[in-house]
Amino acid sequence: MIEEKDKKQESLYLKLIPYFDKYGILLLLLIMILVMHILQPDVFLSWRNVTNVFKQISWQSMLALGVFMVIVTAGIDLSVGSIMMLSLMILAIVAKAGAPWFIVVITPLIAGFLCGLINGAGITFLRMPHPFIMTLGTLYIFRGTGNLISGGTPISGFTDEVRYLGHGRIDLTWLGLEKSQYLPVSLVLIAIVYFIFWIFMNHSRTGKWIYAIGGNPNAARASGINVNKILIIVYSLCGFLSGIGALILAGRADSGYPNAGLQSELDAIAACIIGGASFFGGRGTVLGVFAGVMIMGILRNGLNLMDVSSFWQQVLIGSIIVLAVYIDVLRRDLSTRK
Amino acid sequence: MSTTKNLLLEAKGVTKYFGTITALENVNLKIHGGECLGVVGDNGAGKSTLMKVLSGLYKPSAGSLFFEGNEKVLESPRDSQILGLEMVYQDLALAGNLPIGENIFLGREPTKNLGLMKLLDFKKIKELTDAHLGKLKINVKSADQKVEELSGGQRQAVAIARSTAFDAKVVIMDEPTAALAIKEVGKVLDLINSLKKTGVGVIVISHRMDDIFTVCDRVMALFQGTNFAEAELSKTSRDEVIGWIMGKK
Numbered sequence: 001m002i003e004e005k006d007k008k009q010e011s012l013y014l015k016l017i018p019y020f021d022k023y024g025i026l027l028l029l030l031i032m033i034l035v036m037h038i039l040q041p042d043v044f045l046s047w048r049n050v051t052n053v054f055k056q057i058s059w060q061s062m063l064a065l066g067v068f069m070v071i072v073t074a075g076i077d078l079s080v081g082s083i084m085m086l087s088l089m090i091l092a093i094v095a096k097a098g099a100p101w102f103i104v105v106i107t108p109l110i111a112g113f114l115c116g117l118i119n120g121a122g123i124t125f126l127r128m129p130h131p132f133i134m135t136l137g138t139l140y141i142f143r144g145t146g147n148l149i150s151g152g153t154p155i156s157g158f159t160d161e162v163r164y165l166g167h168g169r170i171d172l173t174w175l176g177l178e179k180s181q182y183l184p185v186s187l188v189l190i191a192i193v194y195f196i197f198w199i200f201m202n203h204s205r206t207g208k209w210i211y212a213i214g215g216n217p218n219a220a221r222a223s224g225i226n227v228n229k230i231l232i233i234v235y236s237l238c239g240f241l242s243g244i245g246a247l248i249l250a251g252r253a254d255s256g257y258p259n260a261g262l263q264s265e266l267d268a269i270a271a272c273i274i275g276g277a278s279f280f281g282g283r284g285t286v287l288g289v290f291a292g293v294m295i296m297g298i299l300r301n302g303l304n305l306m307d308v309s310s311f312w313q314q315v316l317i318g319s320i321i322v323l324a325v326y327i328d329v330l331r332r333d334l335s336t337r338k
Numbered sequence: 339m340s341t342t343k344n345l346l347l348e349a350k351g352v353t354k355y356f357g358t359i360t361a362l363e364n365v366n367l368k369i370h371g372g373e374c375l376g377v378v379g380d381n382g383a384g385k386s387t388l389m390k391v392l393s394g395l396y397k398p399s400a401g402s403l404f405f406e407g408n409e410k411v412l413e414s415p416r417d418s419q420i421l422g423l424e425m426v427y428q429d430l431a432l433a434g435n436l437p438i439g440e441n442i443f444l445g446r447e448p449t450k451n452l453g454l455m456k457l458l459d460f461k462k463i464k465e466l467t468d469a470h471l472g473k474l475k476i477n478v479k480s481a482d483q484k485v486e487e488l489s490g491g492q493r494q495a496v497a498i499a500r501s502t503a504f505d506a507k508v509v510i511m512d513e514p515t516a517a518l519a520i521k522e523v524g525k526v527l528d529l530i531n532s533l534k535k536t537g538v539g540v541i542v543i544s545h546r547m548d549d550i551f552t553v554c555d556r557v558m559a560l561f562q563g564t565n566f567a568e569a570e571l572s573k574t575s576r577d578e579v580i581g582w583i584m585g586k587k
Contacts, residue, residue, distance in 0.1 A: 214435065216431065219433045223415075223444040225444070
């Protein structure tokens with residue numbers, strides 16, 4: 001009898017796991033928002049601060065989304081920060097050369113895509129033992145190239161069209177709101193890009209194959225999936241998203257500068273891990289990554305509001321990563337048959 | 339007997355080198371519809387290499403494959419799948435993170451069009467999966483269950499269901515019962531018998547004489563990469579087959 005009762009409880013617990021899997025991270029995000037609101041009731045949920053958070057996470061959210069797809073394949077991309085910097089520098093040089101704005105806007109996207117293509121080609125054709133090595137190499141190569149073409153100095157001053165995605169404002173006075181209560185264009189961009197990639201990862205064949213490769217690359221291969229082709233697509237898309245990140249940063253900073261995106265690959269990886277993506281591959285959701293990016297953004301913002309030293313921010317973010325992965329380990333123990 | 343049935347697949351003089359190593363030398367194999375062929379041999383005898391050649395994963399260094407009488411060159415597993423030749427790998431080749439249905443249709447998912455985009459048709463995947471599992475009398479809680487939550491026998495059943503979801507004519511199984519609990523072995527062997535009844539040719543690689551003598555009609559032994567012996571099951575015995583595996587006639 002007792003045994004039966006235990007079994008019942010266990011099965012209820014197992015039934016709840018998928019929901020925790022899907023929405024647990026959102027719960028954590030809501031708790032954080034609530035705590036920050038209680039600690040900073042006047043400022044934290046003000047229009048100005050909320051839009052600020054979204055502006056601050058705008059380009060990181062693009063890198064995180066790219067790295068997320070790579071992590072789902074059980075790979076890693078360490079070069080996203082460098083891809084963004086190189087794309088930004090190319091954008092700055094093209095802009096300074098006087099190219100029309102629509103050319104300037106497209107260049108970082110193409111540059112980012114090509115950088116990703118190089119990563120993907122290196123991992124597949126050069127048969128690098130692990131993506132870590134290829135992208136560690138390109139982390140140096142892309143940043144070095146960015147410094148070589150710009151002379152290692154900032155290039156500043158872009159036109160409004162170029163800055164639109166990172167700096168633009170959508171006026172909401174027609175809704176009866178005040179002039180200061182605008183919608184940042186970057187927020188709308190995040191929403192659109194995340195929605196498109198949510199469809200891509202969950203409802204397209206290619207997205208399903210990306211998960212399959214992460215789950216078991218041999219199974220994917222035996223199913224007739226061209227694994228190398230899919231990997232090249234994934235790394236190229238990751239580079240492309242880093243290029244979008246560069247375009248947003250160009251708008252925000254109004255400058256191409258040598259330290260752009262320094263160590264941001266680690267932030268991107270952290271956001272994915274906090275958001276529930278598994279380093280073993282095959283696991284994680286687009287929504288989770290968004291929550292991961294938000295959690296890191298809110299943590300930084302909230303601690304800044306409370307004047308907590310940035311050193312504490314580092315300690316806290318690190319602790320959250322370890323905690324999040326430990327929860328993942330416990331979950332795997334429970335739900336997977338050994 | 340099997341010889342009166344239609345010849346589905348024939349391998350003639352298949353040879354495979356890996357560098358200086360000869361994995362297969364001049365190997366012949368035939369499989370007919372509704373027949374089960376057991377392939378036995380010691381470790382390194384070339385069983386797995388032969389199966390990988392048949393499934394298009396390896397290209398033979400020499401020799402040719404005939405499918406229903408026509409010579410075919412297989413460039414990839416996809417080519418063999420198109421011909422109706424399916425492989426169930428020893429490691430099962432399932433993605434544990436995906437549900438049963440998506441594993442069965444992996445690489446060949448039904449899609450629907452939404453404007454210019456092709457999206458997965460999850461409803462159809464579920465319907466087809468339920469119907470197919472029902473036909474094979476495979477019991478699982480739900481087609482949405484993830485494969486990593488299944489027992490070894492259920493996984494093997496999913497792998498076999500996967501191999502037969504697209505009107506397979508020949509199914510090759512690499513050690514289908516090696517990783518199973520004893521009570522699950524019987525179910526998998528029943529599944530092989532029901533496949534035979536539908537006219538599928540089944541090739542079973544196995545170390546287990548019990549399996550071979552339960553489901554197979556014919557048995558062939560490889561030894562050091564060559565055809566060593568072959569016989570109708572009714573004309574041989576366990577002891578003789580075990581002798582073949584060790585290279586004794």
